[in-house]
Amino acid sequence: MSPSVRIQPVTSRRDRKAFLQLERDLYRGDPNWVPPLWFEQKKLLGFAKHPFYDDALGQAFLARRGDEVVGRVLAVVNHAHNRRYKEKRGFFGFFQSIDDESVSTPMLDFASQWLVDQGMTDVRGPVNPSLNYDCGLLVDGFDTPPTFLIPYNHEYYGRLIEAAGFEKVQDLYSYEAHIDTLEDLDPKLLFVINEATRRFNVKCRAIDRSRFAKDVRSFLEIYNLSLQQTWGYVPMSEAEISVQSGGLKHLIVPELTSIAEIDGQPVGAGFGLLDYNQVIKKIDGRLFPFGWWTLMRGKKSIDRLRLISTNVLPEYQKWGLGLVTLARILPDAMKYGIQIGEFSWVLESNSLSRGTIERGGATRTKVHRLYDRSIVPGQGGPRQS
Known part of the structure; x- marks a missing residue:
């Protein structure tokens, strides 16, 4: 019987390194994956200074099974969005997971509960960390690499997110x-x-x-x-x-x-x-x-x-x-x-x-x-x- 999944907030330099490393591990050998500019990703995650977080709050989480990191996600409260639309909407982004609902579902639930604790009533994603940056989950077009600043992910991610209770709200097209x-x-x-x-x-x-x-x-x-x-x-x-x-x-x-x-x-x-x-x-x-x-x-x-x-x-x-x-x-x-x-x-x-x-x-x-x-x-x- 495999160890249970633990969801923990990212709090240390070691955690931040593991958060970034997971993406490398999950796409190793995938000819269509292109690594992000790691320095820029650190800033967009809030691991380094970025002005987006002057008016937003973010918390990263890691999913571990035993000593192995098997999932990650960032929960975001974008105050500017909620003021503009008079909502209490949280966001999630930088989602990565092995192909296992027993990992992805509790991880997304845990991030959602953190958003509830911040007063949010709804969650939208993935955005990395808002619509002004990388956003959307690839659901069609896996046969070619992405262009610059366009997300790429494994084909099974849509199934994992929908299994956690999420439903489509909008598609973004590339031509x-x-x-x-x-x-x-x-x-x-x-x-x-x-x-x-x-x-x-x-x-x-x-x-x-x-x-x-x-x-x-x-x-x-x-x-x-x-x-x-x-x-x-x-x-x-x-x-x-x-x-x-x-x-x-x-x-x-x-x-x-x-x-x-x-x-x-x-x-x-x-x-x-x-x-x-x-x-x-x-x-x-x-x-x-x-x-x-x-x-x-x-x-x-x-x-x-x-x-x-x-x-x-x-x-x-x-x-x-x-x-x-x-x-x-x-x-x-x-x-x-x-x-x-x-x-x-x-x-x-x-x-x-x-x-x-x-x-x-x-x-x-x-x-x-x-x-x-x-x-x-x-x-x-x-x-x-």
């Missing part, structure tokens, strides 16, 4: 298109691009290297404003914008970005981020001491682009300026040598964006899922062991 396909746009989309450009006298440009920090900040501010009505969205704080701006400075290739301006004022912004996963696997997710140099040196060999976002201020969103903003990137992407563009992620409920992408010839390749569960005692809440 892929060969660069040649994007050249031959639907004539209706071309008409929208040309008409919107003429109507508003839109000027599009790449991020300016001479004012890089200012332009990146403009993008993030437009990102915040444009998503106000998006399901589940919570704006990044000023401190988060500042940290993100600094991090993106080294990763963004200016010619693969676009800022749309009307009368000199930015109204739309979009950027493609190189699929650094093609290099990250070679450095095993370690930026130091020499991984960062290898990552930057490998930029030119990357032939895949993740089109993370094309955002337009709310007052211009129905006029096709998103397409105008995106169209500027295409010629430079071809010059750079990009072969594949991935649009990710797109909410299942965002029928406008999905329709535009699909009309443009892109094919859906991956689906990530978010789950909800009530944790009110007596209403599907945490089960007592």
Whole structure:
């Protein structure tokens, strides 16, 4: 008879190391797994300083069977989300487990009980640690590696999470298109691009290297404003914008970005981020001491682009300026040598964006899922062991 499972909070340096190590152990030999950038993951877990936790509370947990670590999860109280939506919703993320419900269910119950103790009534996930970062559980598209900053997990994870009482609340779609396909746009989309450009006298440009920090900040501010009505969205704080701006400075290739301006004022912004996963696997997710140099040196060999976002201020969103903003990137992407563009992620409920992408010839390749569960005692809440 195997030893019983113990769920314990992460409290020590040794625990934090074991939390990170479990992911390596579970995916050893999986050709599609790409290690995270470990230094960044530590910050997003709250193991090192990150401004997300200025307005949030997190607690990591480990599941052990005997001396073996067999599962992990992070429970999060995102105060900004609950203020915005007037909810008492907790979140879970960074979920990893062996294929055993006797491990995953009590672990998720334990994390849920911690959220109950913080006053929460519902839980959503996985988010790592919010929708502004890695999020969603891969449920379709296991045959290829993920692109940069897109989660990957074992196929059995969905079954484990559903066995713990979680139900689907929203899917996130990834679309892929060969660069040649994007050249031959639907004539209706071309008409929208040309008409919107003429109507508003839109000027599009790449991020300016001479004012890089200012332009990146403009993008993030437009990102915040444009998503106000998006399901589940919570704006990044000023401190988060500042940290993100600094991090993106080294990763963004200016010619693969676009800022749309009307009368000199930015109204739309979009950027493609190189699929650094093609290099990250070679450095095993370690930026130091020499991984960062290898990552930057490998930029030119990357032939895949993740089109993370094309955002337009709310007052211009129905006029096709998103397409105008995106169209500027295409010629430079071809010059750079990009072969594949991935649009990710797109909410299942965002029928406008999905329709535009699909009309443009892109094919859906991956689906990530978010789950909800009530944790009110007596209403599907945490089960007592």
